[in-house]
Amino acid sequence: MARLEDLIKDIADPRLRAQIAGEVAKLKAKKKFGLVFEEHLPEVMELPGLAVKPGARVVKRGDKAAGFFLVKAAVNGKKVRVVSERGGPAEIAAKDDLVVVKRFGEPMYPALIPVDRVTRAPGKPYHTLINADNFHALQVLLYCYQREVDVIYIDPPYNSGARDWKYNNNYVDRTDQYRHSKWLSMMQRRLELAKRLLKPDGVLIVTIDENEIGHLSVLLETIFPEYLRHMVATVINPKGTGKLNFARVDEYIFFCVPNNGASLIKGIPTSAGITGAPGEGALFYPSSAPQPLLEVMSAEEDDSDDAEEDDGPETDDTDVADITDEELPFPPEEIGDWELRHARRRGSESSYRHQRKNQFYPIYIDVGERRVVRTGTALPLEGKPNFAKVGGLLPIWPIDKDGNERCWRFIPPKMQTLIDAKRVRLGQYNPTYDSWTLNIWERRPESKKLKTVWWKKAHDAGTHGTTLLHNILGRRATFPFPKSIYAVADALAAVVRTRPNALIVDFFAGSGTTLHSTCMLNAVYGGFRRCVLVTNNEVAANLAVRLKKEGTEPGSAEYEKQGICAAVTWPRVEAILLGRRRDKTRLPGQYLDGRAMSLGFEENAQYLKLDFLDPGEVKRGESYEAILPILWMMAGASGDFQLSKGSGKHHFPKGCPFCVLLREDHFKEFAAKLAERPDITHVFLVTDSVEAFHEMGSRIGKDKRCVQLYKSYLDNFKINLEPKRAD
Ligand SMILES: C[S@@+](CC[C@H](N)C(=O)[O-])C[C@H]1O[C@@H](n2cnc3c(N)ncnc32)[C@H](O)[C@@H]1O
Secondary structure, rough: HOOOOHHOOOOHHHHHHHHHHHHHHHHHHHHOOOOOOOOOOOOOEEEEOOOOOOOOEEEEEEEEHHHEEEEEEEOOOEEEEEEOOOOOOEEEHHHEEEEEEEEOOOOOEEEEEEEEEEOOOOOOOOOEEEOOOHHHHHHHHHHHHHHOOOEEEEEEOOOOOOOEEEEOOEEEEOOOHHHHHHHHHHHHHHHHHHHOOEEEEEEEEEEOOOHHHHHHHHHHHHHOOEEEEEEEEEEOOOEEEOOOOEEOOOEEEEHHHHHHOOOOOOOEEEOOOOOOOOOOOOOOOOOOOOOOOOOOOOOOOOOOOOOHHHOOOOOOOHHHHHOHHHHOOOOOOHHHHEEEEOOEEOOOOEEEHHHHHHOOOEEEOOOOOEEEEEEEOOOOOOOOOOOOOOOOEEEOOOOOOOOOOEOOOOOOHHHHHHOOOOHEEEHHHEOOEEEEEEEEEEEOOOEEEEOOOEEEEHHHHHHHHHHHHHHHHOOOOOOOOOOOOOHHHHHHHHHOOOOOOOOOOOOOOOOOHHHHHHHHHHHHOOOEEEEEEEEEOOOOOOHHHHHHHHHOOOOOOHHHHOOHHEEEEEEHHHHHHEEEOOOOOOOOEEEEOOEEHHHOOOOOEEEEEEEEOOOOOOHHHHHHHHHHHHHHHHOOOOOOOOOOOOOOEEOOOOOOOOEEOOHHHHHHHHHHHHHHOOOOOEEEEEOOOOHHHHHHHHHHOOOOEEEEEEEEEHHOOEOOOOOOOOO
């Protein structure tokens, strides 16, 4: 419907336009809304860098509402003749007043332009920050990292109505009747692309608040039907906000996790030294820091997992200090790695005899020797348990204190193996029933399952988001609502704590919290998780108004340097890695684990800008240079890609794990050179012939990834093509 309305505006004949608009209004009145959302005219992209020349589609810088124009002819070097797509007479316009735009389906030729870099750890790969609209950046990332990403973390605009995002260059506010459907259109396109980046065991994390949670939930269900979708409620503002009715303290985190039978979400490590305070998701909360203000369902209060309260916890409270070394089925020094758990199943889930009939059987004990001897056989459902001694051995049945018939945790053969290994221990005597509890020695789990409510002081977005960012940049009001670095670190750790080389993507990166949190994870857990951030260079609404008044146009260097990416994200990345600001002042303060911020992080980062080239205007050498950073990213973002015109026979950028064969007639010499470089992982072969590519590829070791590149370099990475739709 909205798309129709947009198209109607472009009808030149006013009478026809009014008639069609009238009919559409009638239809609209009848239309039922529900989970169906309006499909909007796809977003257009402004490309201030492209030449305004005949054939180009343009908008007027100062009057975007006037719609699109086609450039018909050049009048002179500075002016062109244009006609509106809505009809009407031709006009003469100054080229400087026009910006080229591309609609969906019109091919675009991306180039990644290096802007800056920080190298603190030569030899390590680089995190990358890309200044771009994420719709286009995602398509470039698909060339580089299809099915390679461990986790995508995004914190999209929440669509609160407070002009927090733009659709087609216009702010979406609460007066916009299509606010929700525009948001859904925007998200749908991006999530569909993003899904293709994920590894088979990759996880998508999306944060959201009450404005779009309902819609997002349905959208995720549509795009990720084969995933498990878990929702965490997380307190990020303990003081609370909201004018009417409630003071809202929380927001939500969706975890879309492949449903492959494995638990891909890693819990809180139980080993000492990392988790500090008990609770959910508080990886960076050191025990020396003040306790959280509010704590719900802490691990200490409830460590019974699925146990029913009246049936007691899974673990036994025997004091292990009372157990002699001789009794232990493992070396005494390992005592910290083991715990005693009840041999009988607890809780309401599958713990009754009728639910697991093979697990209702006697276990015989020798009371005199205080020893567990053997299992009996499982008793059929109709059978009655016999409590009489057999050969001097007392049978113990899995019956709870209220006389309910429950079941043992394992079937007899497995239980017997444990008995033989001395791992089943006689516990306490219960004189009321003349019975004993039985316990099993089990290795302590490496981690404790995360729960779905997170309430941690460290997740406060005010202190550990806004204030932290002010401290880093040395100025106030830099960016609205950055997340707490600990909140993002905990969400990421839930997936990548045990993936030391994980690839992490955030395509709504804002101030860059995700990269900051990734560095913290690397510092705490070791490893080199690598981050790819994408964020646009949006200028804050009030600043944009001021710049416009001053005549500073979007696209101009002066305007662009005030955008988020240039003025907040990159300066933050630089400062946190180096431990100092641009003005050389050291970063004050320390992280919650006690690490001084001025130490920075031993990591590298590369700042790139996504640009678009006109293949007709770019010389061959320049186009090779433009795609080099894409090749560099594809090969793992290591080393210095050293821009090159690609005029030689081949190119082996120093310190990079990739090389390019530029002239296929020099393959032999190239292959000989390649044989001396075991560090090279990616080989790009420039040829327009698929057969030649396969022939050369077959002569290169299978341990290297070979990629074909067309001679017309830009064609390799053509994007913005309308996806084929079933409808
Ligand atoms: C809610 S903020 C993310 C904040 C971030 N998590 C942090 O802690 O700083 C969303 C960001 O996405 C950016 N953004 C919105 N639409 C975008 C788009 N189409 N492409 C790239 N970035 C976009 C906005 O400029 C904003 O900075």
